[in-house]
Amino acid sequence: MVNHSADNQIILQDVQKCFGAQNNQLVALQSLTLTIKANGVTGLVGPDGAGKTTLLRMLAGLLNPTQGTISVAGLNPAIDGSALRAQLGYMPQKFGLYEDLTVQENLNLFADLRNIHGEERQHTFAKLLEFTDLARFTHRYAGKLSGGMKQKLGLACTLLGDPKVLLLDEPGVGVDPISRQELWKMVHELAKDGMLIIWSTSYLDEAQQCQDILLLNEGQLIFRGVPDELTQSVKDRVFLISANQPHRTLLQKVLKHPDVSDGVIEGDSIRLIFKQHIEPQNIATLLGDPSLIVKPAVGRFEDAFIDLLGGVETKESILTKIMQPIDCSKHDIVIEAQDLTKTFGDFTATDHVNFRVTRGEIFGLLGPNGAGKSTTFKMMCGLLSISSGKALVLEMDLKKSSIKARQHLGYMAQRFSLYDKLTVKQNLAFFSGIYGLFGELQQTRVDEMITAFNFQPILNRTPEDLPLGYKQRLALACALMHKPEIIFLDEPTSGVDPITRREFWIHINSLVEKGVTVMVTTHFMDEAEYCDRIGLVNRGKLIALGSPDELKQSVASQALPEPTMEQAFIELVLKSTQHSDGV
Structure with a gap:
């Protein structure tokens, strides 16, 4: 140049x-x-x-x-x-x-x-x-x-x-x-x-x-x-917290504490930012749980950004009150891929992929652009025909019973399948009708979503005039109208800011607490931490399957003793590519 x-x-x-x-x-x-x-x-x-x-x-x-x-x-x-x-x-x-x-x-x-x-x-x-x-x-x-x-x-x-x-x-x-x-x-x-x-x-x-x-x-x-100047503002205020309870439950509980500015899931721990400096030994007492294990963590730019903007405002989702609980005691397999394959001419986009997702689990499908994850994802929710193998939802074969299976699914598309010329209220009415809701029940569900996502001020506006965060909330509300057992999320937070992403995952965690099963694709590696398990796809093949911590530990080395999720993603994909190239 x-x-x-x-x-x-x-x-x-x-x-x-x-x-x-x-x-x-x-x-x-x-x-x-x-x-x-x-x-x-x-x-x-x-x-x-x-x-x-x-x-x-x-x-x-x-x-x-x-x-x-x-x-x-x-x-x-x-x-x-x-x-x-x-x-x-x-x-x-x-x-x-x-x-x-x-x-x-x-x-x-x-x-x-x-x-x-x-x-x-x-x-x-x-x-x-x-x-x-x-x-x-x-x-x-x-x-x-x-x-x-x-x-x-x-x-x-x-x-x-x-x-x-x-x-x-x-x-x-x-x-x-x-x-x-x-x-x-x-x-x-x-x-x-x-x-x-x-x-x-x-x-x-x-x-x-x-x-x-x-x-x-x-x-x-x-x-x-410079970024480090802002990051210094949260020095000694960031901690990793773990306990003998599910990390999602712990996060939902501690986020409500008035001294907590922000919190996210990180592996088997939660990452908390406090509004003021607190000695590590006092945190368990402050949060009301002496069994908590507390470790200081290095602040990041994102921690400082959220804190500077006043922290996360939405700390609890009203979806916990309007969604019906689903029994997860049996750990049923609700989504399954069996040698799932998709070809386009002589090109194989998905190549004999196998995985299972149990009820109440968040399963992440990750991979580079063009790796085949979107193809796999669309076959699993009945939006793309299958070349060979099986995609099962609630034991229903999507080749034979896709319409019946979709009645149990909620789907949130990557580019939000909203109608830009309809108002927010009209979109809610339209999608609830698509899911077979009419009359008094339809009006009840629409009203619930208006309350849950605070749509009242924007009911008469059209999606094309809304910020991306509002479009995302509306798309999620439309996908949840029929209170599905399973929800598919295709890059649901692409392009939205970190505060809106925090709010989104508070809603998703609330759904999972109710027993809803979630399958998600994302390019945000911090969001991958919210998943119970991750399937990593490259060149059409499933190259890794496990929890976020298992994937990170699989690439840990003397040079990289504590890899981040992004480092694990890059290492696993590069190793897979080199292997398939015969390097």
């Missing part, structure tokens, strides 16, 4: 952005004055609705500020749009790749838009294809690429014209840990060459890779600095 001048800057002076009429304005971004320099990657972090995308769109010249001035590489985006486009690369959340064009055809199209021709075009293509490792896939249709490869192609198209400034709006969403690692490697290389890069993210482990953090909340800048 071409070395850019180190003095590339973005300067904002008293910038504000409002939407709506003057008497009913929504302030998306409050008065913001700052300078961003080309010095490593700048992370733009914040929960849903914080103003991240609004800020990036103003920097790209797609929105004008309500007040204040912006300078990007010496240009005003509101006035110098044409000149700025030659200096700037912008990759929005839904980058406009053409899925029915090949990799090469997409590059050709974007090069035409950038007016890049002749020898310059061929030289640029060769450089970008090598940089993104896409040279082997130039004839593959973009729609056939994995999520990680799509993001690489999107980045390559964005880099055409060799921009001085690169704006990336949540490029890691829906991308597995290995692909995200590769994206970060590429972006760090660009930053070393002097490019000014802003990476917007809701993955807080990504924030720790940035040299500078801008943390927004409700349109306000509430922190600016």
Whole structure:
């Protein structure tokens, strides 16, 4: 890449952005004055609705500020749009790749838009294809690429014209840990060459890779600095707690304590952040259980982020009161894959996969993009035909009894199968009708979900106008209308912020406490910790099966004595890939 001048800057002076009429304005971004320099990657972090995308769109010249001035590489985006486009690369959340064009055809199209021709075009293509490792896939249709490869192609198209400034709006969403690692490697290389890069993210482990953090909340800048500076704010306030009781039950209990700011499951323990410093020996007494085992833990950026925003507000799910308990005493097998196989022509997407899920269990199906987990998942809930083998739900063969089996299932799709032109209330009514609810019972269930998820203020709004967190709650409510015994969740928290993810898992844990069985796919490795067992898929095969702690221990070594779930994922997938390649 071409070395850019180190003095590339973005300067904002008293910038504000409002939407709506003057008497009913929504302030998306409050008065913001700052300078961003080309010095490593700048992370733009914040929960849903914080103003991240609004800020990036103003920097790209797609929105004008309500007040204040912006300078990007010496240009005003509101006035110098044409000149700025030659200096700037912008990759929005839904980058406009053409899925029915090949990799090469997409590059050709974007090069035409950038007016890049002749020898310059061929030289640029060769450089970008090598940089993104896409040279082997130039004839593959973009729609056939994995999520990680799509993001690489999107980045390559964005880099055409060799921009001085690169704006990336949540490029890691829906991308597995290995692909995200590769994206970060590429972006760090660009930053070393002097490019000014802003990476917007809701993955807080990504924030720790940035040299500078801008943390927004409700349109306000509430922190600016290096990640470690914020992480220090929770020093001596983070602990791992374990006891002789199920960790989900323990978490639900201790989260309600007024001194607890946040809590998540981590292996066979729970990770708690306290609002103030407490001596470890006093924690068991404070939580009212002398049998608790307490160990200090190192604070993470995500701990500090949640704490700075005031901690988790939703600490108990009302679903515990409206869902009927299911008897789990028999430990029945309710989901089973027997030599499950799916082929598309001569390509085997799922290859003789076997696993069992017992009642009241959370079973996670993990794997890299394109590994076959989504194919396996869709066969298990009757959405995709089976080539060979069996998918059983409550002992019903989905090849023969898929309609009957689906009456016992709730399904929450990755992209939320909501109807954007219907209001929230109309979506609830529609989905309850699909599940066979009518009359008084239907109205009762709709009212229960409105109360459980606090939909009253948004009943007459449509999903297309809602933040991602509200869409997620609505999709979950629609999937639970008929109070199913089993719920399938396909990447249910992709793209939502950590606070919303915490709230989501409080609801899911409440369902499991009632005996509901959950099968989930996710790219968030901290969410994998909530699973009782994990099936790890790579290249269509099940390569590992066990509890989160068992998977982590399987890769533990002298060099890596206490691996994280993400490290275990990467190690197991890389070993499997090397083995299948004969390395």
